[in-house]
Each structure stands twice: as structure tokens, then as C-alpha cells.
Amino acid sequence: SQKIEQNSEALNIQEGKTATLTCNYTNYSPAYLQWYRQDPGRGPVFLLLIRENEKEKRKERLKVTFDTTLKQSLFHITASQPADSATYLCALPSTSGTYKYIFGTGTRLKVLA
């Protein structure tokens, strides 16, 4: 069955450094993948979508890569700031053929000042 893995351990990083988060998936070949940000007690907020034919996508300080051979997406935040501290979720469309999305467990990022 479709499975998504994100590092469940929190990632602590010094302000100004680049944070890199990983999303691995198995038993599936998605046409695209999404990344969301979630703050404590709030709903997730969409950040970026990357398609299978796109190797890389950028938005301001954010960069997402998509390696369909490795079945992996990497999410980078450059020049990280304490305000970037949050949980980051990856989401893939379901194999069921509907518009259902399956989410990973998320990785909690803490940027230290």
C-alpha cells in the first residue's frame, strides 16, 4: 500500500543555515507532490507543489526537489529564520484515483536564534 515517510525526529538548526527536510514514498509513482506548513494548533497551509517532470521548484527562500527514481522529495529553507519554526508536511495524491491526498507524519523544524 501507499506509504509516505518523513523524519519524525525534530530538526534543530541555527538561524541563517539551510534546513533540509526529506519525504520518502514507496509503492507509488505520484504525478506530483505537495508541501505544507503547520503551526501548533493551526491547520496546514499549502507552500509548494512539484510535478514529476520538474526536478526543482523555488519560491522565495524555499526550494523543493523531486527525484522519481529515488522516490524522494527534499524541501530546503535557505537563510532560515526563527519564524520558519513549524512542522512541515508532504502530501501525495492517493492511488485510489480520486482527489484524496495522503499526508506524511511531518517533520518539526526549530530554528534557533
Next chain:
Amino acid sequence: DTGVSQNPRHKITKRGQNVTFRCDPISEHNRLYWYRQTLGQGPEFLTYFQNEAQLEKSRLLSDRFSAERPKGSFSTLEIQRTEQGDSAMYLCASSPRGIATGELFFGEGSRLTVL
């Protein structure tokens, strides 16, 4: 604010009681989703509507859970005979029509605590 609205934001109930949550999606979004999230986990799919039709329901969802979306506008999620294991954040999201890869717009969630 024309985002996704969920009510109530917090609900504390005793085991065995019924609870109902309401979600008002972004206007003209034809797809509406319910997810459940527990601490340290990602959102878990519960059910999904396209307009008023409930197109998919998670096999993990017991018969105590029911959702409706009359007239294809707001939606309600009812949990009957609540159990302590139902304690979670219930998230509603909507997505616009015509966009196959459309992002999900989430509400702030309804947190349920079952005592």
C-alpha cells in the same frame, strides 16, 4: 475573512455523547475534505465530497462517524457514542473545482477532547 471556517474550535465531551462539527468551505470550492490529526501525526483522511456527493470514506472510519454536505455548501461531521480514542483535531479542507492538482485550503480545526 473568506477562508475555511470550522465550528466549534474546541469541544469537550463525556464518553458516550454525540458531537457534531461544522465546516464552511471557501465559496465555490466544490471539493471538501475531513481529516483527523492526533499529536505527532500527519492528517489522516476521513472522507471527501465533491459538491454534495460523498465520493470516498476511509475504511478506518467506524459506523459511528457520519458526514454530510447538503446542497454542496457547508458540511457536518457527526461522531456518535464518542470514545476516548476519538480525541483529536478534526480538520476540514476545501479545494477549488477544475484543478486536478489543487492545493487544499484548511480550516483551523475543531479539537475534540473525550473524557
